[in-house]
Amino acid sequence: MKTGSSLEDRLQKLFRSQKLGVLATQQKENPYTNLIAFACSDDLRQIVFATAKTTRKYENMISNSSVSFFIDNRSNKAADFRKAMGATAVGSVRQIRKNKNSTMMKRYLQKHPQLASFLVSRSCAFLCIDVKSIYVVERFQNVIEVHLD
Amino acid sequence: MTNFTLKLSQIDEGCKHLVGGKALAVAKMFSNKLKVPKSLCITTDTFEAFLEHEGLRNKILMEYYRKRFEDMRWEEIWDLALRIKNMFLKTPFPSEIETDLKPLVAHFFGDHPVVVRSSAIGEDSAKYSFAGIHESYVNVRGAESILNHIKLVWASLYSDVAILYRQETGLDVNSSKMAVIIQQFINGQKSGVAFGKSPNSNAHMMIEAVYGLNQGLVDGTVEPDRWVLSRSNGRILSYTPATKSRIITAETSGTTLSNISESAARKAALTENEIHGVYQLCKTVESIFGTAQDSEWTYRNRTLYSLQSRPITAPASDDSDTERQWYLSLKRSLENLQQLRSEIEQTLIPQMQEIAGVREKKELSELTDKELANELAAREKVFDKWEAIYWDKFIPFAHAVRLFGEIYNRHMKPEDPYEFTQLLVATDMKSLERNRMLQKLAKIYASRKMAANTQSRKDIDVTFASLLNRFIEQFRNPIWGFDSGQAYKHSIIKLLKQMAQSDPKKSTASSRSYQKLEEGFVNSFSRNEKKAALELLDLARASYQLRDDDNIYLGKIEGQLYSVLFESKKRLSESFKFDMQHLNVEEAIHALKNPGYEPIIKKQTPFKGSKVTVRPRQLTGQPAGQGVATGKARVIRTPDDLFEFKSGEILICDAIDPNMTFVVPMASAIVERRGGMLVHGAIIAREYGLPCITGVPNVIDLIQNGQKITVDGYLGIVTIFQGGP
Structure with a gap:
């Protein structure tokens, strides 16, 4: 029997393969979700994204830095129930400086070159989630927690 | 436009995607005036409509991808195939198809028996030969039964063998389509296969023939006579007669294996004229298809019928995957299993009991180092011999349970595809x-x-x-x-x-009423078939019991080897002053025979954690015993863990063998890494009515002793709560 790929490999592949994910924020009793374009570090400890400062999610994050971020590789077919993998990264978010030479900004723009002008806009914030844990769901019911700290 | 059925006259090359390679080949032979049985093709459109009906396609996908294939054992693939086959059997035909198909089949074939054959897309192509991979059913009678057998042929697209074959060839089973060709059954008196080009020489052709029907030749039960002919002129170059003793013939439904008459056994299956007829057939089909063919044919009242034809595919270039080949060889016929049972019960088990019961002639401590080394080598040889027999004879005999399961499900169509095991547990296991x-x-x-x-x-x-x-x-x-x-x-x-x-659980085996299930099963057969059904049940019960007992006896023989190994380790530890726990037999022998030689010890590498903490929350496996239980985990890694077992704990282990099951009555649930519904963990859990999950990858590494866990034996989910030791 062939040895299956490790969880770490599968997770990295998932984060590399997806361009968009769902960011969950909240303020007081009001939860909120958005689809965002992201990039991440190889060790999956940092996830970066950009958002306009006038948005509800930005407001929420200023008020409460605890966020979760969900990505998955579903194809909207029945096989997804078993074949798709979903991961929820949980951590706290902080605003970071836009530095064209920083690894994370380079990585973000390499993945989303069409967002370059959006990112450099003064009204746009560049944010980083410092991931504490990732909850991975595979094959419908298999749940593994990966704690990074 | 949807084409649910096509007659041979309606099939041409453009229909290949609808009828598959086998049906297309029959249609081509028909249009070239070869004598072929009257045939009707059930197209892939029908298959597709059936899959969409009641969401069957999605249900299959849900089952098919339950576990990664690289994590699955052969037994689990068989389980997967069994569950999918049951889904096919339990799904009714869409009414619009059944309304058309039933009267059409009834009208087309009347009271004649038929053969229901697979004709998957891509099957019988020059690139892939699916010979023997998909199922065909011989001598089926009546529209109702024919429709049921169409479902069985479709389901064989997901048989264990078909799944493995597609894995090997990289074909996607979920985009595969299956047509079915129904052929009027020709009750052949002599049948065989012919290779238009011999695998050994391009100038030769090969014919194999048996008395009766082809099935015995194809599945290896009946040895064929063999002729090698010149491809250019048909001259017979060699003849290899078989030791003919058996023949497969038709019964009221299905086929039977019986003894051949002595006079027939002495004669070659084919006359020279008949050999020439088959030679001509080979030449004709080669000219029709443009390449040498592997043909199946039969003679009935001197008429030669061509049953099917496929291009000759090159044999597999390597035979490295012996494990797979061994697995495929487990697909044994009833007759073969009966022979195996007799050998096991009458010869092998008594021999094993005798060896297992031999008492020590001399205290091991009294032996010299050299004598101890010799004793170790001798006992290793005995154990190796019996371990080989275990794989060659006992494990294949376990297939009797599978065969019974398949036939039970085909007849009873139960909600639970493992209902059949209830009929087997009333046996007295060691x-x-x-x-x-x-x-x-x-x-x-x-x-x-x-x-x-x-x-x-x-x-x-x-x-x-x-x-x-x-x-x-x-x-x-x-x-x-x-x-x-x-x-x-x-x-x-x-x-x-x-x-x-504690208040240990009792085996529920004796208190259950099996009679009703058994009656239902036996009564699902016609009067003529009832005896065979009971024989099959008896065979399966013997197989089920042996599956446990053979491990006990083999365990004792292994134990005899380990007694000597322990004595050897003790002595060598004293000499070298280091831990000999992982010393193997070869090194022990060498060290005992060569004073001063320091044995090499390969230590087992512990489970390596990565730099991050990976903690399971929910692990999934195959539900193998119904119920839900919450308790502390007892992970069995060493013998000490087993003897530390406390009442009410949940048994977590790599693979339960019968030598370990004495703690089961105290357990509240079982979780096992090894997968399969017929593994010991599953068998013993059902015996005691315990929630059980099998086939959870790496479970003994992922769960720690003392962790609070819940075992959901209905869904196959282990939930691990935070905290623990």
Whole structure:
């Protein structure tokens, strides 16, 4: 029997393969979700994204830095129930400086070159989630927690 | 436009995607005036419509991807195939198809029996030969039965063999389509296969023939006569007669294997004229298809019928995957299994019992190092021999349970595809006998405290000691690492103390009513078939029981080897002053025979954690015993863990073997890494009515001793709660 790929490999592949994910924020009793374009570090400890400062999610994050971020590789077919993998990264978010030479900004723009002008806009914030844990769901019911700290 | 059925006259090359390679080949032979049986093709459109009906396609996908293939054992693939086959059987035809198909089939074939054959897309192509991979059913009669057999042929797209074959060839089973060709059954008197080009020489052709039907030749039950002919002129170059003793013929439905008459056995299956007829057929089909063919044919009243034809594919270039080949060889016929049973019961088990029962002739401590090395080598040889027999004979015999399961499900269409195991558990397994004896000992042990006076306590002690000694003699297993009988005794007493405090579960086997199920099964057969159904049930019961008992006997033989290994380790530890726990037999022999040689010890590498903490929350496997239980995990990694078992704990192990099952009556649930519905963990859990999950990858690495867990035996989910030791 062939040895299956490790969880770490599968997770990295998932984060590399997806361009968009769902960011969950909240303020007081009001939860909120958005689809965002992201990039991440190889060790999956940092996830970066950009958002306009006038948005509800930005407001929420200023008020409460605890966020979760969900990505998955579903194809909207029945096989997804078993074949798709979903991961929820949980951590706290902080605003970071836009530095064209920083690894994370380079990585973000390499993945989303069409967002370059959006990112450099003064009204746009560049944010980083410092991931504490990732909850991975595979094959419908298999749940593994990966704690990074 | 949807084409649910096509007649041979309606099929041309453009229909290949609808009818598959086999049906197209028959249609081509028909249009070229070859004699082929009257045939009707059920197209892939029908298959597709059936899959969409009641969401069957999605249900299959849900099952098919339950577990990664690289994590699956052969047995689990068989389980997967069984569950999918049951889905096909339980799904009704869409009414719009059944309304058309039933009268059409009834009108087309009347009362004639038929053969229902697979014709998958891509099957019988020059690139892939699916010979023997998909199912065909011979001598099926009546529209209702034919429709049922169409479902069975479709389901064979997901048989264990088909799944493996597609895995190997990289074909996606979920985009595969299956047409079915229904052919009027020709009750052939002589049948065979012909290779238009011999695998050994491009200038030769090869014909194989048997009396009766082809099935025996194809599945290897009946040995064929063989002729090698010149491809250019048909001259016979060689003839290899078979030792003919058996023949496959048609019954009221299906086929039967019987003995051949002595006079027929002496004669070649084909006359020279008939050989020439087959030669001509080969030349004709080669000219039709443009390449040499592998043809199946039959003679009935001197008429030669061409049954099917496929291009000759190159044999597999390597035979490295012996494990897979061995697995495929497990697909045995009823006759073959009956022969195997007789050999196992009459010869092999008595021999095994005799060897397992041999007492030590001499104390091992009295042997010189050289004598000990010789004894170790001798016992290793004996164990290796029996281990090989175990794989060659006993494991294939376990297939009788599978065969029974398939036939039970085909007849009963039960909601639970493992309902058939209920009919098998009413057998007296060796491990249950041992567990009963342990429970008796625990009861006596508990009664000591209640003893009214010193005398009665003494009486109890005598009874206890005598029964304990008998138990140790019968069931001692040095594999668990006890280098002395005393250590084993202490561990047993520790276990008995624990058992005495608890209320162990009882096997539910004897209290269940199997009669109703058995009656239902037997009554689903016609009067003529009932005897065969009971024979099959009897065979499956023998197989089920043996699956447990053979492990006990093999365990004892292995135990004899380990006794000597323990003595060797003890001596070598004293000489070299380091831990010999992982010393293997070869190194021990070498070190004992060569004073001064320092043995090399390969230590087992512990499970490596990565730099991040990976903690499971939910693990999934195959639900193998219904129920839900929450408790503390007892992970079995060493013998000590087993003897530390506390009542109510959840047994977590790599693979339960019958030598370990004595703790099961105290367990509240079982979780096993090894997968399969017929593995010991699943069998014993059902026996005791415990929630059980099998096939959870890496479970003993992912769960820690003492962690609180919940086992959901309905859904196959283990939930691990935070905290723990």
